[in-house]
Amino acid sequence: xxxxxxxxxxxxxxxxxxxxxxxxxxxxxxxxxxxxxxxxxxxxxxxxxxxxxxxxxxxxxxxxxxxxxxxxxxxxxxxxxxxxxxxxxxxxxxxxxxxxxxxxxxxxxxxxxxxxxxxxxxxxxxxxxxxxxxxxxxxxxxxxxxxxxxxxxxxxxxxxxxxxxxxxxxxxxxxxxxxxxxxxxxxxxxxxxxxxxxxxxxxxxxxxxxxxxxxxxxxxxxxxxxxxxxxxxxxxxxxxxxxxxxxxxxxxxxxxxxxxxxxxxxxxxxxxxxxxxxxxxxxxxxxxxxxxxxxxxxxxxxxxxxxxxxxxxxxxxxxxxxxxxxxxxxxxxxxxxxxxx
Amino acid sequence: xxxxxxxxxxxxxxxxxxxxxxxxxxxxxxxxxxxxxxxxxxxxxxxxxxxxxxxxxxxxxxxxxxxxxxxxxxxxxxxxxxxxxxxxxxxxxxxxxxxxxxxxxxxxxxxxxxxxxxxxxxxxxxxxxxxxxxxxxxxxxxxxxxxxxxxxxxxxxxxxxxxxxxxxxxxxxxxxxxxxxxxxxxxxxxxxxxxxxxxxxxxxxxxxxxxxxxxxxxxxxxxxxxxxxxxxxxxxxxxxxxxxxxxxxxxxxxxxxxxxxxxxxxxxxxxxxxxxxxxxxxxxxxx
Numbered sequence: 001x002x003x004x005x006x007x008x009x010x011x012x013x014x015x016x017x018x019x020x021x022x023x024x025x026x027x028x029x030x031x032x033x034x035x036x037x038x039x040x041x042x043x044x045x046x047x048x049x050x051x052x053x054x055x056x057x058x059x060x061x062x063x064x065x066x067x068x069x070x071x072x073x074x075x076x077x078x079x080x081x082x083x084x085x086x087x088x089x090x091x092x093x094x095x096x097x098x099x100x101x102x103x104x105x106x107x108x109x110x111x112x113x114x115x116x117x118x119x120x121x122x123x124x125x126x127x128x129x130x131x132x133x134x135x136x137x138x139x140x141x142x143x144x145x146x147x148x149x150x151x152x153x154x155x156x157x158x159x160x161x162x163x164x165x166x167x168x169x170x171x172x173x174x175x176x177x178x179x180x181x182x183x184x185x186x187x188x189x190x191x192x193x194x195x196x197x198x199x200x201x202x203x204x205x206x207x208x209x210x211x212x213x214x215x216x217x218x219x220x221x222x223x224x225x226x227x228x229x230x231x232x233x234x235x236x237x238x239x240x241x242x243x244x245x246x247x248x249x250x251x252x253x254x255x256x257x258x259x260x261x262x263x264x265x266x267x268x269x270x271x272x273x274x275x276x277x278x279x280x281x282x283x284x285x286x287x288x289x290x291x292x293x294x295x296x297x298x299x300x301x302x303x304x305x306x307x308x309x310x311x312x313x314x315x316x317x318x319x320x321x322x323x324x325x326x327x328x329x330x331x332x333x334x335x336x337x338x339x340x341x
Numbered sequence: 342x343x344x345x346x347x348x349x350x351x352x353x354x355x356x357x358x359x360x361x362x363x364x365x366x367x368x369x370x371x372x373x374x375x376x377x378x379x380x381x382x383x384x385x386x387x388x389x390x391x392x393x394x395x396x397x398x399x400x401x402x403x404x405x406x407x408x409x410x411x412x413x414x415x416x417x418x419x420x421x422x423x424x425x426x427x428x429x430x431x432x433x434x435x436x437x438x439x440x441x442x443x444x445x446x447x448x449x450x451x452x453x454x455x456x457x458x459x460x461x462x463x464x465x466x467x468x469x470x471x472x473x474x475x476x477x478x479x480x481x482x483x484x485x486x487x488x489x490x491x492x493x494x495x496x497x498x499x500x501x502x503x504x505x506x507x508x509x510x511x512x513x514x515x516x517x518x519x520x521x522x523x524x525x526x527x528x529x530x531x532x533x534x535x536x537x538x539x540x541x542x543x544x545x546x547x548x549x550x551x552x553x554x555x556x557x558x559x560x561x562x563x564x565x566x567x568x569x570x571x572x573x574x575x576x577x578x579x580x581x582x583x584x585x586x587x588x589x590x591x592x593x594x595x596x597x598x599x600x601x602x603x604x605x606x607x608x609x610x611x612x613x614x615x616x617x618x619x620x621x622x623x624x625x626x627x628x
Contacts, residue, residue: 140521165519188523188524
């Protein structure tokens with residue numbers, strides 16, 4: 001849980017952002033990366049309010065001791081202000097720093113994005129713009145250095161297992177048959193194997209895997225492996241799915257087919273999808289909205305609403321509107337590359 | 342080969358290639374099987390037999406293969422009795438080291454503290470020669486089955502532990518992350534990803550362990566025993582029954598090979614996906 005604290009002195013008001021997860025008392029704090037937490041719709045807590053006994057935090061040598069329990073209570077009281085009703089996923093001011101050769105550099109800087117319920121959102125950008133890092137953070141594999149992540153309108157610190165995540169590699173386990181690979185997510189949640197298998201078998205045909213239930217993954221073609229990985233991702237029926245370049249390994253013909261198939265499926269599922277890709281055509285064809293990101297550090301450069309009618313058809317790729325959108329996005333990407341050089 | 346073909350000039354040779362193809366295919370299949378090994382063995386045996394007969398080597402110095410074969414037939418009952426004893430030692434010792442080795446490897450791979458605490462001892466246990474330990478074991482636990490089983494277990498558990506630990510650690514971090522995003526707990530990741538990943542490693546460890554555990558049993562018997570193939574060898578040597586020593590060696594090797602093959606068969610049954618995948622990979626490489 002991240003907490004905003006404001007302090008006042010003669011020079012003015014200062015805001016601090018503190019992570020109070022599992023801490024009983026705070027000894028250090030960092031200055032907020034955002035100048036004003038109100039931009040996030042959250043009221044900062046006055047430092048004095050956190051230390052009811054003395055009326056103010058005991059400040060000493062730049063470190064401070066506060067009553068965390070009361071701080072948590074305050075945040076809980078403010079909770080209604082935090083809930084953003086419509087957004088399934090909201091990334092608010094997320095930055096990620098990493099160390100390389102002993103030097104700190106920013107992978108993501110102040111990334112803000114959201115995805116509403118039932119929305120198909122894409123992230124495109126040059127390689128090295130931290131797209132995969134961002135998905136790792138949303139999935140909970142990684143934590144942001146600063147900023148907050150909201151899932152279903154709630155601040156989600158421990159979020160592993162709440163969103164479905166399909167990585168670039170299909171990661172089918174070679175010792176499990178296709179059917180047993182597909183039910184992995186359900187199995188880990190304690191669903192009985194028999195029930196999980198029945199559920200999966202019902203979907204095998206829709207995913208073009210009928211007849212391959214007992215086959216081992218190495219016997220499958222690339223497209224089938226990808227579909228099996230996708231079935232494994234959606235079977236636990238989470239609200240949000242993150243797809244990290246899932247079609248990267250497929251050839252153009254297979255891709256076009258799987259795009260149409262995916263859209264058909266998505267329309268029946270009513271789920272939120274966040275797709276990462278470097279293919280502009282793919283992003284336009286599939287998405288409701290897409291974010292163009294810059295490289296090193298990754299930032300959101302452009303948000304583009306794709307107002308092509310649904311259902312999308314393959315012919316739309318050559319329509320004037322599609323081409324205009326593509327030109328605009330390519331220009332944005334090129335500009336980014338030029339700035340990089 | 343048909344006669345007209347033989348009469349055709351050399352320039353038309355390529356025309357013969359298609360009918361010749363199945364023949365070379367069969368030849369390759371033959372050469373790829375056990376035939377070359379059998380030929381080499383037969384050749385060596387022939388040279389051996391010829392050398393012993395021509396130079397009239399005394400049988401206590403080097404018995405002829407035919408004499409060894411005869412001994413195998415004549416004293417099969419004696420050999421069988423001692424073989425069963427050695428086999429029991431190997432099987433029990435191997436089983437113990439399998440259980441202990443797998444448990445130890447799981448502990449070492451699961452906990453860094455256990456790894457720091459135990460791994461040095463695992464390695465140190467192999468630095469002390471088994472020949473030194475075996476006589477001590479006789480003093481401590483007496484003659485009988487126990488000291489041999491302990492020697493076998495001591496020699497066999499090392500390759501099992503080392504291979505299994507390597508296998509448990511060679512897990513694909515992406516697969517681990519996949520399970521984490523599915524909300525898996527640590528033990529679930531261990532059971533569902535780490536253990537299956539380690540099985541091929543475990544089985545190559547088991548094959549090595551099986552080979553050395555036969556040696557371990559013989560060493561144990563040499564140090565002091567009243568039964569077993571090792572004992573039979575040590576007793577037959579001073580009696581100048583060299584052909585019986587050789588017969589025991591033949592039985593011992595046959596037993597070792599059979600056990601080794603058995604491990605391979607169990608491996609194929611236990612992890613069929615591994616072999617099929619390997620075959621697939623080698624096939625695609627040939628293409």
